[in-house]
Amino acid sequence: MSEELVVYMNIISPYSRLVMSMLALLDIPHKERVIDTSRGEQKKEWYKKINPKMKIPAIKDGDHIMAESIDICKYLIESRKLKTPAWPVDDRDRNEQMEKDLADFEDLGEATMAVAYKCFYNKVFGKKLASAEETKQYKEDLYKVYDLSEETLSERRT
Template sequence: MSEDLTVYMHVLSPFATMAVSFINHLGLPFTEHSINIATGEHKREWYLNINPEGKIPAIKHGDVTIGDSLKICKYLVEVNELETPAYPYKDTKACEEIEVKLRYVEDMEAKSKLLIREGYFNPIFFGGVAISQEEFLQKQKDLQDVYQNLEDMLAENETKFFCGDENATLVDFYYFNIMYHAVDKDLISLDDFPLLHKWFQEVSQIESIRAIRARTTRLMRLVHVYGNYIKPVIDCVLCKRR
């Protein structure tokens, strides 16, 4: 069923890395199409025909197109009729628990994107004005509030993963992929969240997550070099020509 699956992604998108790591965890074959965000490829007509919102990731599976990471993951499990503890779609009770545990999705998405965009990409990669220290600390505090909710959830469950001790589920894949993009950029620390930190280390050992995280790390090194060394030189040369 998934031989004709194409995943449109960018490795610096936490939502794309979530979908790709989950699909790889399921063992489904797919063709990866990297979208060039810098050139605005995600706003071109051909891509908007796949995902009208112009967001990443998206998939094309036969005549089906989906542009939301969580919906992508659920759809692929169900359409392939996979028996997987990562998303046991036939088990109503287990799926209900997963939905409950995903209740901080929107909050984490919004606050993570703000911190990563304003505190990292805009000033380093896109040449935007860096936010003030006060603004940065406030955005960091907003995200820490979400992390505290996750810490409390783990304390209440007393389990290794959010939905048990044995297997990571869609919940773990989602929260980890959104989280590591901020943690690895040193925008936020898990030092004040011992249970979350232990969970983070545990989930980071999942092979498909290790692989996508390594790809992100390699590209981030290039972004860092470009933003801190190459771009200032280019800007200086262009300035002198004016």
């Protein structure tokens, strides 16, 4: 692409870190634009034009805009025709297994982030803390995430 690659990210986000790790691994030049999620910057009108779902990360590569960390990583490899063990484009079976593994990672990540956000966001940012009943529900939700993690790992015998 002729224009500079811009990555809209926040280092707190594991999805942003995944994209940033891929960029470092592949040595792809880029510009970082930190999105301050603690101030709701991802909900600003200008960012909605980048990512209508208002999530991070997202990229702008010339005229091409996209979100979702796994899709971004695949796009970076495929659009630049890079050969890397990080994404085996020539090995269909391995590629399919990686797709499944990454989808599982994304599901677990979403569930973990949702619970972590509920549990810690207000405390970290000095907002009103959850009631005892809400805290109990968060704990139950967290156990469900742990169960899902254990199930996923046991299926893989990990």
